[in-house]
Amino acid sequence: MNQVDSADSERIVEAITGILPVLEEFYKFEGPDEAALRCAEWKAKLDVDLPEKGEGLNSVLNDLRDTVIPNGLRNGHPGFSGWVTTSPTTSGTAAHLASAMAGSQRVWVQAFNFLEKVSLRWLAELLGISAQWGATYTSGGSSANLVGLGAARQWAVEQIGVDPSMTGLPDGVEWRIYASAEVHHVVNRAAAVLGIGRRSVVGIPVTSDHVLDINILRQRLAEDAVKGIRPMALVATAGTVNMGTVDPISEMADLAEEYGAWLHIDGAYGMFGRLDDRVRHLYDGIERADSVAADPHKWLAAPLGNGVTFVRDIHILRRTFTLEPASYLEGSAIPDAPRSPFDNFGEAYHDLSVDQSAASRGVAVWAILKEMGIEGIKDRIIRHNSFARLQAELASADPKLELLSTPVLSICCFRYNDGTLSESRLTDLNTRIAADLRAESNYVPSTTMVDGRYAIRPCYINPRNREEDVRGLAKRVRELGDELCHSSQF
Numbered sequence: 001m002n003q004v005d006s007a008d009s010e011r012i013v014e015a016i017t018g019i020l021p022v023l024e025e026f027y028k029f030e031g032p033d034e035a036a037l038r039c040a041e042w043k044a045k046l047d048v049d050l051p052e053k054g055e056g057l058n059s060v061l062n063d064l065r066d067t068v069i070p071n072g073l074r075n076g077h078p079g080f081s082g083w084v085t086t087s088p089t090t091s092g093t094a095a096h097l098a099s100a101m102a103g104s105q106r107v108w109v110q111a112f113n114f115l116e117k118v119s120l121r122w123l124a125e126l127l128g129i130s131a132q133w134g135a136t137y138t139s140g141g142s143s144a145n146l147v148g149l150g151a152a153r154q155w156a157v158e159q160i161g162v163d164p165s166m167t168g169l170p171d172g173v174e175w176r177i178y179a180s181a182e183v184h185h186v187v188n189r190a191a192a193v194l195g196i197g198r199r200s201v202v203g204i205p206v207t208s209d210h211v212l213d214i215n216i217l218r219q220r221l222a223e224d225a226v227k228g229i230r231p232m233a234l235v236a237t238a239g240t241v242n243m244g245t246v247d248p249i250s251e252m253a254d255l256a257e258e259y260g261a262w263l264h265i266d267g268a269y270g271m272f273g274r275l276d277d278r279v280r281h282l283y284d285g286i287e288r289a290d291s292v293a294a295d296p297h298k299w300l301a302a303p304l305g306n307g308v309t310f311v312r313d314i315h316i317l318r319r320t321f322t323l324e325p326a327s328y329l330e331g332s333a334i335p336d337a338p339r340s341p342f343d344n345f346g347e348a349y350h351d352l353s354v355d356q357s358a359a360s361r362g363v364a365v366w367a368i369l370k371e372m373g374i375e376g377i378k379d380r381i382i383r384h385n386s387f388a389r390l391q392a393e394l395a396s397a398d399p400k401l402e403l404l405s406t407p408v409l410s411i412c413c414f415r416y417n418d419g420t421l422s423e424s425r426l427t428d429l430n431t432r433i434a435a436d437l438r439a440e441s442n443y444v445p446s447t448t449m450v451d452g453r454y455a456i457r458p459c460y461i462n463p464r465n466r467e468e469d470v471r472g473l474a475k476r477v478r479e480l481g482d483e484l485c486h487s488s489q490f
């Protein structure tokens with residue numbers, strides 16, 4: 001047995017400075033993205049047997065430098081507008097590294113624990129959420145919605161005199177969660193995990209503007225009430241993943257009040273959109289919600305693994321997620337417990353969501369907000385929303401491009417359509433255009449379906465997106481469409 005651990009804990013500067021130039025090079029995003037093309041080569045290097053004898057730090061650093069980083073994910077490329085995700089910016093990355101080393105738990109009286117609190121207060125102020133609300137960081141939008149709906153479940157079931165955190169859902173009561181048909185599927189999954197069931201999520205059809213149809217919701221709530229079905233929550237999406245639309249929050253708040261239901265807002269993507277005065281009014285009614293999910297790892301470009309749930313009443317969150325006192329949980333509220341050196345745990349975030357141990361995520365948000373200020377964030381949101389509008393103008397102005405959705409936030413859906421092809425051939429053609437774009441890797445949007453039509457869907461949240469990337473995408477879609485149409489394939 002060795003008396004000295006075989007893991008190095010000292011050569012921090014050497015290790016990190018050793019990989020930094022390779023990371024900086026990677027972040028230039030030069031040349032085509034060939035990670036997928038080269039995958040046989042790098043998989044062969046990485047897919048090796050578990051070593052019996054450790055190879056040491058240098059071997060790890062060599063692999064990171066030569067094989068891993070150069071074949072990483074390029075969703076920070078200026079032309080990347082896929083999904084609702086991007087690579088982090090510098091201040092958040094530096095803070096993330098600092099928290100990995102110096103804030104490796106968010107508990108106890110120490111600066112990282114305190115910055116969770118400061119950054120949550122700043123975020124609430126930025127998003128126009130009352131300072132009286134409680135909040136907690138989560139690992140992302142999926143868990144932020146899970147935590148919000150967990151609180152909704154606690155509250156709704158308590159209304160009939162049962163504590164679901166103790167006894168689960170009572171027999172003989174049917175519950176529903178009402179959301180638009182365009183709600184993100186993480187909401188359905190949250191319902192599954194919470195024991196409510198995916199089938200209990202009612203997908204209310206959308207209007208021609210792709211927002212929840214409030215009349216259908218009203219009618220459905222009335223019909224279900226007659227049948228004795230209980231509304232657990234209404235979920236309004238503030239920034240749908242498909243098209244970036246915002247559900248009628250204010251009218252949903254009226255219905256939530258009328259039917260005694262919890263109102264949850266999924267603002268994982270779009271909550272930050274509220275900073276753009278052109279669309280701010282769409283968020284009216286947020287102040288009447290009971291919980292709000294927002295994702296700093298999306299539009300704020302925080303390092304991935306950063307979501308937030310805001311809840312009007314922190315006590316409900318606590319009743320839902322608190323860890324019961326235990327002698328091994330130092331600092332927990334066990335009566336007559338012996339005092340421990342950790343009794344003052346600072347802000348007890350481990351009582352507010354599903355994680356006990358968790359990284360300090362607030363420091364990255366604090367760093368980003370400190371660096372950019374309200375003005376800087378606002379500027380980004382307005383710029384990105386303007387990019388989507390520009391995309392729409394370019395699509396409308398080109399006779400061979402067809403605009404499929406009017407941007408509300410930073411998403412625009414359009415396609416190549418020269419007016420000669422059937423619907424199914426248009427789908428084939430645009431699928432091929434999207435695949436060619438992906439292979440070229442200068443412009444990488446997502447795709448989706450809009451009213452049954454296959455669409456190219458750029459979503460601008462990447463801080464590195466430039467106007468030339470918006471123009472370049474429209475131009476390249478047009479060029480590829482023309483080339484493919486003139487070839488024998490279409």
Ligand SMILES: Cc1ncc(COP(=O)(O)O)c(C=O)c1O
Pocket residue numbers: 083084139140141142143145184186237239240241266267268269270295307
């Ligand atoms: C509206 C919305 N909700 C929830 C999610 C899920 O968030 P995450 O991927 O961080 O779990 C997304 C992701 O794009 C989203 O756009």
